[in-house]
Amino acid sequence: MSGLYYLVAVVFWGAVGLVIAGISSVLLRRSAQRRQKGFWTAVSCGAAPFAGLLWLAFIVLFVHVKISNNWAHQDSGMSGDPYVTLPNGYRLESGNTYDDTLLAPGFHSDVPIAGPGYVRSIIHLKIDGDEFVGDQYCFDTDSIRPFRFNMKTMRFAAPECTSTRNKTRGARGDEDAEIWGDAQTHARFDTDGFWALYNRYRHHWPNYVLAALIISGEGALILGVRRLLGIGAKR
Numbered sequence: 001m002s003g004l005y006y007l008v009a010v011v012f013w014g015a016v017g018l019v020i021a022g023i024s025s026v027l028l029r030r031s032a033q034r035r036q037k038g039f040w041t042a043v044s045c046g047a048a049p050f051a052g053l054l055w056l057a058f059i060v061l062f063v064h065v066k067i068s069n070n071w072a073h074q075d076s077g078m079s080g081d082p083y084v085t086l087p088n089g090y091r092l093e094s095g096n097t098y099d100d101t102l103l104a105p106g107f108h109s110d111v112p113i114a115g116p117g118y119v120r121s122i123i124h125l126k127i128d129g130d131e132f133v134g135d136q137y138c139f140d141t142d143s144i145r146p147f148r149f150n151m152k153t154m155r156f157a158a159p160e161c162t163s164t165r166n167k168t169r170g171a172r173g174d175e176d177a178e179i180w181g182d183a184q185t186h187a188r189f190d191t192d193g194f195w196a197l198y199n200r201y202r203h204h205w206p207n208y209v210l211a212a213l214i215i216s217g218e219g220a221l222i223l224g225v226r227r228l229l230g231i232g233a234k235r
Contacts, residue, residue: 006078010061017056021049031229041228048225055217064210072203084201088151090132092125092198100125100187100194102132104154113138114156119149122194123187134194137183144183 025046032042060078068076073085083093089105100122101109107117113136114120123144125134132149138161147158187194 004080006080010078014057017053021053024049028225028229035229037229045225045228048221052218052221055221056214059210059213059217063213064206067209068206072206074202074206076206082198084198084203086201090151092194092201094194094198098184102149104151114147114158117154119147119156123183124190124192125194125197126192127197134192137180139180142179144179 025048028045028048029042032045037045065076065078068074075082075084080097081093081095082097083091085091091103091105092101093103094100095109099120102119102122102125103109104117109115109118109120112120119132119134119136121137121139123135123137125132127133130151132151133147135144135146136158137144141161143161145158145161147156149156190196
């Protein structure tokens, strides 16, 4: 999904979180007042929901991102440009989730659909010995061609892009858009599609760490508020 989608999602859920934290803050302050707690106890109880919201935002938007990028060598799952790093150092990435790219260590992709150390517009992809084998979409001719990419020599081999139809260079119609859309569907859902290989090498343990950090932090806040209010205390 695009970066705009994740930005809107963060803003939306942030607003929802603020509303929930505000309501919880009022309820907790009133609970403290009913229990005849001191002023600072009531203030602390009222601030707890906002502290919980800040903890959630910090863990999700900063810590989880750092762990995913620096330790798991992949995006955090909230990026418009997702990527994973294979054990051999090669990277599968997708700019704006629609430009499925294979990238050799130390290289950067450019405008052509294939160049030194990279292959773009990939539909199907698999590993065959020391080679990546697959096919890619060619925007110049709105056609699909097979390719092979040697991991050791970084040699790219593919036939020229050829179109089966007569067309004006640069002109795109509904049929061309349909071909490109079908290619994206195959890349996403085929068993040998680009995203199948991407998901095979994606680590899930950062999500478990994220859940553990959220539960531990929010749980500590809940226990702290209960102690301030005297809930569960022995009489």
